[in-house]
Amino acid sequence: MHAVAQPSAAISLPLPAIQALAANDMAAVDALIRRRLASDVVLVNQVAEYIIGAGGKRLRPMLTVLAARAAGYSGTAHHQLAAVVEFIHTATLLHDDVVDESDLRRGRATANAAFGNAASVLVGDFLYSRAFQLMVELESLEIQKVLADTTNLIAEGEVLQLLHVRNPDTDEAAYLRVIERKTAVLFAAATQLGGHLAAIGAAGEKALFDYGMALGYAFQIADDVLDYAGDAATLGKNLGDDLAEGKATLPLIHAMAHSAPDVQQRLKQIVVDGDTTGFPEVLAAINDCGSLRYSRAMAQRYADTAINALNALPGSEARQALAGLAHYALSRTY
Numbered sequence: 001m002h003a004v005a006q007p008s009a010a011i012s013l014p015l016p017a018i019q020a021l022a023a024n025d026m027a028a029v030d031a032l033i034r035r036r037l038a039s040d041v042v043l044v045n046q047v048a049e050y051i052i053g054a055g056g057k058r059l060r061p062m063l064t065v066l067a068a069r070a071a072g073y074s075g076t077a078h079h080q081l082a083a084v085v086e087f088i089h090t091a092t093l094l095h096d097d098v099v100d101e102s103d104l105r106r107g108r109a110t111a112n113a114a115f116g117n118a119a120s121v122l123v124g125d126f127l128y129s130r131a132f133q134l135m136v137e138l139e140s141l142e143i144q145k146v147l148a149d150t151t152n153l154i155a156e157g158e159v160l161q162l163l164h165v166r167n168p169d170t171d172e173a174a175y176l177r178v179i180e181r182k183t184a185v186l187f188a189a190a191t192q193l194g195g196h197l198a199a200i201g202a203a204g205e206k207a208l209f210d211y212g213m214a215l216g217y218a219f220q221i222a223d224d225v226l227d228y229a230g231d232a233a234t235l236g237k238n239l240g241d242d243l244a245e246g247k248a249t250l251p252l253i254h255a256m257a258h259s260a261p262d263v264q265q266r267l268k269q270i271v272v273d274g275d276t277t278g279f280p281e282v283l284a285a286i287n288d289c290g291s292l293r294y295s296r297a298m299a300q301r302y303a304d305t306a307i308n309a310l311n312a313l314p315g316s317e318a319r320q321a322l323a324g325l326a327h328y329a330l331s332r333t334y
Contacts, residue, residue, distance in 0.1 A: 012307070012323035018066075021321050025065040026058060029082045036083060036130060043115075047123040051090055051111050059219075060190050061086045063325065067194025067208050069318035070310075078197050080134055084147065085190045087131035092154055092182075094124035099158065100245050143193055150189040157181025166246035168268030172253055176217070184216025191215075191322075207312035211322065214306035219329040221299040224249035226333070228283060229292055243282060246274040250298065252282060254291040296330070303330055 013021065037048045061082035068078035096102070097110040098117045104110060112120040128151070135147055161178045164170045191212035195205045227242045228251050242249050248256070248271050256267045263285055270278035286292060303326040313319050 011320050012327055013317070013320045014324060015328050018062075018321040018324050018328070021317055022062050022065055025069075025079065025082075026062060028076070028079045029058070029061050029065065029086070032079050032083045033086060036087075036134060039126065043119055044123055044126050047094075047111050047115050047119050048090075048127065050114060051094060052086075054105070054108065058086065059325070060089050060186060063187060063212065063215075063322070064190045064194045066318050066321050066325075067191040067212075068197050069194075070313050070316055070322055071195040071198035071200040071204055071208065072314070073194070073198035075197070077138060078194060080138060081143065081193055081197060082190075084131045084134045084138075085186065087127045087134070088147070088151060088154070089186060091124040091127035091131070092158075092186075094120045094127070095158070098124075099162065100241075102241065102245075104241075140196070142196060146189050146193055146196075150185050153181045153185045157183075157185075161247070164248070166272050166274060168248065168256070168271040170248045170253060171257075172250065175248070175250055175253055179217055179220045180213075183220040184213045187216035187219070188212035203312060207309050211306045211309035211326075214302045214309065215326055215329060218299045218302035218306060218326060221250055221295055221302065222330050222332070225251060225292055225295050225299070228252075228286055240276050240279045240282075243270070243279060244274055244276045246271060250295045251286045251291040254294050255282070255285040255289045258289040258291070259285050299330055303327065 019026075033052060037045065037052060039045055039048075064082040064085050065078050068081075093105070094111055097105060098112045098120050101112075102110050103113040110120075111123070131147075131151075135144055138144075157178055157180070160174075161182060164174060164178065188209045189212070192205050192209035195208040198204075200208075224242065227240065227249065243252070252267065252271070256264055256271075259267060266278075266281060267285055269275070270282060306326040307323050310319050310322055
C-alpha cells in the first residue's frame with residue numbers, strides 16, 4: 001500500500017475531546033470485557049486481569065465504537081464487537097512478548113516475565129477463544145468471516161516477522177508486508193465492522209476499511225520511530241528493543257540503504273548479532289541519513305490517506321474523532 005493523497009481540510013478533534021466523546025461507549029466496553037474475562041481457572045483470571053488491567057490506550061476498541069457512530073449506528077452491539085477486537089489484540093500481545101522475550105511493556109513487567117511463558121501462551125489462547133465466543137454471539141456471518149480472516153492474517157504476520165529476525169536484508173517492502181498483517185489488518189477490521197453494524201453499505205464499509213488500514217500503517221511506523229527517538233521513561237519500554245530483538249524497522253532499513261558501504265556492513269552485522277552495544281552507531285547512521293525524517297514523512301502520508309478516506313462518510317463528531325486519531329498516531333510519545 002503506497003498510494004497516498006493530500007489530506008482534505010477535514011475538521012478533527014484533539015485526543016481529550018475524542019476520549020470524552022467515546023467515554024460512555026468505552027465504559028460499557030470495559031465493563032463487558034471484565035465480565036467476559038471471568039474463568040473458574042484462577043490463573044486465567046490472574047494473567048488476563050494483569051494484562052487487561054494494565055490499561056493502555058484501548059485504541060482498537062475505540063476505533064470500533066467511533067466507526068460505528070460515524071456510520072450512524074445507534075444500538076449497543078458495537079460494545080461487544082469492540083471487546084472482541086480488544087481480546088484479539090491482547091492475545092497477540094501475550095504471544096508477541098513470549099516470542100520476543102520482552103520483559104517490559106507500558107512501564108511494567110510483561111505477563112511472561114511475571115507469570116512465565118507457558119501461562120502467557122495459554123492465556124493468550126484463552127483470549128482468542130473467548131473472542132470467538134463473543135463473535136459468534138453477534139450472529140453475523142460477515143463479522144465472523146472478517147475477524148476469522150483477520151486473525152489468520154495476524155498469525156501470518158507473526159511468522160513473517162519471525163522470518164526477518166536478524167535478517168540484514170529486510171527491505172522496505174518486506175517491512176510494510178509485516179505491518180499490514182501484524183497491525184493494519186486489525187485496525188481495518190475494527191473500523192470496517194463498525195460500519196457493517198450500522199448497515200452503511202459497501203462503499204461506506206470500504207471507506208472505513210481504507211481508513212483503518214492506512215491508520216494502522218501510520219500508527220506502526222510512528223511507533224517504530226519512537227524506538228529510536230523516544231524517551232524510555234515515557235515510552236514504557238527500553239529504547240532499542242527492536243534492535244535487541246533483531247528487528248530492522250523503517251529507520252534502520254532506510255539508514256542501511258543509504259549509508260556508505262563500510263557503515264552499511266557494520267549496521268548489517270549489528271542486526272545479525274542483535275548487538276545493543278551498537279545502538280549509538282545505529283543512531284548516528286539514522287541521523288546522518290535523515291532516516292527519522294523519512295520515516296515520519298511516510299507515516300504522515302499514510303495518516304493523510306486515512307483522513308481522506310473519511311470524506312465518504314457523513315459529517316459528524318465521530319468522523320472528526322476518527323480524523324483526530326490519525327493526527328494522534330503521529331504526535332504521540334508512547
